[in-house]
Amino acid sequence: MNMLNTISGIFTAAVVTTGALLLSSCAELKQDRPLLPVREYERMIVGRLDAEYVGTDNCVSKCHKHEKIADDFRHSLHGEQIKPETGLPLVNCESCHGPGSLAIEKLGDNVEENDEKKVKCDTSTFLDIHNLPTPAQSLICLKCHAAASSPTLAHWTGSVHALNDVGCFDCHKLHRSPRQKVTREETAELCYGCHTEIKAENSLFSHHPIREKKIACTDCHDPHGSVQPHLLKGSTPKELCTRCHMEKQGPFAFEHGDVTENCATCHSPHGSVNNHLLNAAMPFLCLQCHGGHVVTLMPNDPVDKRLFNNRCTDCHSQIHGTDIPAGANNNRGNFLR
Ligand code: HEC
Ligand code: HEC
Numbered sequence: 001m002n003m004l005n006t007i008s009g010i011f012t013a014a015v016v017t018t019g020a021l022l023l024s025s026c027a028e029l030k031q032d033r034p035l036l037p038v039r040e041y042e043r044m045i046v047g048r049l050d051a052e053y054v055g056t057d058n059c060v061s062k063c064h065k066h067e068k069i070a071d072d073f074r075h076s077l078h079g080e081q082i083k084p085e086t087g088l089p090l091v092n093c094e095s096c097h098g099p100g101s102l103a104i105e106k107l108g109d110n111v112e113e114n115d116e117k118k119v120k121c122d123t124s125t126f127l128d129i130h131n132l133p134t135p136a137q138s139l140i141c142l143k144c145h146a147a148a149s150s151p152t153l154a155h156w157t158g159s160v161h162a163l164n165d166v167g168c169f170d171c172h173k174l175h176r177s178p179r180q181k182v183t184r185e186e187t188a189e190l191c192y193g194c195h196t197e198i199k200a201e202n203s204l205f206s207h208h209p210i211r212e213k214k215i216a217c218t219d220c221h222d223p224h225g226s227v228q229p230h231l232l233k234g235s236t237p238k239e240l241c242t243r244c245h246m247e248k249q250g251p252f253a254f255e256h257g258d259v260t261e262n263c264a265t266c267h268s269p270h271g272s273v274n275n276h277l278l279n280a281a282m283p284f285l286c287l288q289c290h291g292g293h294v295v296t297l298m299p300n301d302p303v304d305k306r307l308f309n310n311r312c313t314d315c316h317s318q319i320h321g322t323d324i325p326a327g328a329n330n331n332r333g334n335f336l337r
């Protein structure tokens with residue numbers, strides 16, 4: 001009995017101690033700290049553990065051809081000296097290109113001197129930024145642009161772009177200008193570059209005014225990933241469209257079944273050969289789901305004066321929903337008004 005008590009005592013003590021240890025190591029793990037400082041990883045990728053960080057001033061003062069790059073960079077959001085007090089990381093040339101000491105080893109102190117001697121910095125000692133696999137390229141950016149600091153990237157990892165080998169550099173051209181963000185004006189051309197079928201749809205007779213720059217791809221899509229299929233923004237397909245087309249939102253007393261929950265049931269968002277971005281011409285659009293019918297205009301009309309009605313929405317004009325019942329004492333709507 002005593003023996004058992006002792007054993008269970010020891011056991012309990014052991015469990016408690018292990019538990020406490022586990023808890024404390026969990027706390028340790030929870031700390032948002034990489035196992036090795038990022039800089040160590042970069043040295044490893046470069047393959048030279050003896051490379052050192054020398055600072056942007058050195059890169060710029062010693063290498064002539066970087067003048068425009070350096071100037072753009074200074075005027076960019078990245079280049080603004082983000083103060084340590086803000087807790088934001090300081091961004092400099094080496095944050096993306098890796099440690100630079102080996103590159104400038106053979107260089108003199110200033111550009112003129114180096115130009116005269118025709119010595120250039122040895123770019124082979126930097127990260128091979130063009131030839132890294134796409135996910136590794138993106139990691140260069142993601143080490144700072146984690147979901148916590150850049151909410152827009154919260155769904156990046158599982159996004160159709162990331163999974164199909166599209167990376168940050170494909171869309172963000174870091175040195176083309178002081179802007180690192182893709183502007184609204186240049187978005188469509190950027191996207192058309194890979195999505196030629198969408199460009200074709202946008203050129204059809206009826207189209208959302210994307211080419212006219214009234215709306216942008218990014219009004220409807222988040223290229224960095226989203227919770228909806230097709231990188232769509234919004235919480236539901238309907239919610240996305242009714243951000244701009246509020247009058248179609250409802251709720252209406254008489255909804256069109258549940259077909260209006262996804263506007264794409266009837267509309268092609270990028271463009272269509274039919275009026276109003278419709279997927280199919282009238283009456284075929286409606287005839288996919290309904291039988292056609294004839295309407296007796298006057299109660300006593302002979303049969304041959306009845307009309308087979310092709311232009312359904314001439315009469316059913318409130319096709320997106322209505323609050324007006326089909327008739328007095330009627331509990332359904334027919335979208336006539
Ligand atoms: C935010 C990341 C980032 C920062 C900061 C950055 N670069 Fe770059 N740099 C890139 C990327 C990505 C490329 C290649 C693709 C491109 O041009 O967009 C590149 C390309 C270059 C090139 C052309 C070399 C080549 O192989 O195409 C030079 C030169 C260069 N950078 C110099 C600099 C200098 C100098 C600084 C600091 C003033 C700097 N970079 C800061 C990301 C960065
Ligand atoms: C060393 C950290 C660091 C690295 C590496 C880095 N960024 Fe940034 N980036 C920042 C900070 C800090 C800001 C400013 C605060 C913010 O907007 O989150 C910023 C801002 C931006 C912006 C917004 C600019 C604007 O005008 O609104 C874009 C776009 C951007 N970065 C893209 C990139 C891309 C693409 C890469 C990879 C080539 C990259 N960054 C690498 C730290 C970094």
Ligand code: HEC
Pocket residue numbers: 138141142145150152153156161166167168169170171172181182183184187218223224
């Ligand atoms: C398919 C093209 C594409 C890819 C790939 C892409 N971006 Fe962007 N990014 C854009 C566009 C377009 C914008 C402008 C968004 C807008 O106007 O809503 C943008 C905006 C941003 C911004 C600014 C966000 C803000 O709210 O101001 C940051 C930061 C950024 N991207 C970082 C990245 C990083 C890091 C990667 C890689 C992990 C990346 N992007 C990959 C197209 C892309």
Ligand code: HEC
Pocket residue numbers: 188191192195198199202208210215216217218219220221230232264269270
């Ligand atoms: C008005 C909102 C809207 C705009 C603007 C928009 N899209 Fe779409 N896009 C959608 C919707 C909705 C879908 C899903 C279609 C479906 O469910 O059939 C989609 C689907 C896609 C698809 C998947 C393939 C397909 O055809 O279904 C691609 C690729 C795409 N869009 C690219 C783009 C590009 C590139 C632009 C800018 C030139 C753009 N979109 C502008 C709403 C939009």
Ligand code: HEC
Pocket residue numbers: 160161164166170171187190191192193194195217218221223229230231232
């Ligand atoms: C470097 C090429 C490239 C660029 C630039 C690019 N995309 Fe893509 N995009 C792809 C690839 C590859 C896929 C995955 C294969 C596919 O569905 O076509 C994809 C998929 C998509 C899809 C999802 C298609 C689906 O059926 O789920 C949408 C939406 C989309 N891209 C929108 C955009 C928008 C908006 C832009 C501009 C901001 C853009 N893309 C820029 C290459 C690109």
Ligand code: HEC
Pocket residue numbers: 206207208209214215219220240241242243244245263264267269275276277
């Ligand atoms: C960012 C705002 C915006 C969003 C989001 C948006 N649209 Fe539009 N839509 C417009 C604008 C602007 C027009 C053009 C209006 C005009 O020219 O009078 C338009 C026109 C239309 C038209 C009428 C075309 C015609 O020729 O009569 C239809 C149909 C349409 N949108 C459907 C949709 C659908 C479906 C969605 C969701 C996939 C959607 N819209 C999302 C802004 C938006």
Ligand code: HEC
Pocket residue numbers: 238241242245248249256259260261262263264265266267276278313317319320
């Ligand atoms: C059952 C098919 C159907 C569905 C689903 C549908 N529409 Fe329509 N929509 C039409 C038809 C048909 C027209 C043309 C109306 C006409 O000819 O008078 C139209 C026209 C439009 C127009 C342009 C004319 C106007 O009335 O302003 C907009 C904008 C529009 N729809 C937006 C939407 C939105 C947003 C959704 C999703 C909430 C949606 N549609 C869902 C069939 C549909």
Ligand code: HEC
Pocket residue numbers: 256257258259265266285286287288289290312313316319332333334335
């Ligand atoms: C994707 C299938 C689909 C398409 C396309 C469609 N509808 Fe409907 N429609 C429905 C459904 C489902 C209902 C609800 C039926 C019910 O509740 O019994 C409905 C209901 C109706 C009603 C009311 C009938 C009733 O008994 O209350 C009318 C009228 C109508 N649709 C007309 C149209 C017209 C006109 C078009 C073309 C512009 C159209 N529909 C396109 C599926 C569709």
Ligand code: HEC
Pocket residue numbers: 283286287290291292293295309310311312313314315316326334336
């Ligand atoms: C000339 C006007 C007119 C046109 C055009 C028209 N309808 Fe109707 N439709 C009506 C009227 C009126 C009713 C109501 C009949 C009733 O409530 O008994 C109706 C009722 C309906 C209903 C409900 C039927 C039911 O069982 O109560 C559907 C579905 C419908 N129409 C579909 C269509 C389609 C699809 C088209 C185009 C092919 C079309 N309509 C064209 C006037 C029209």
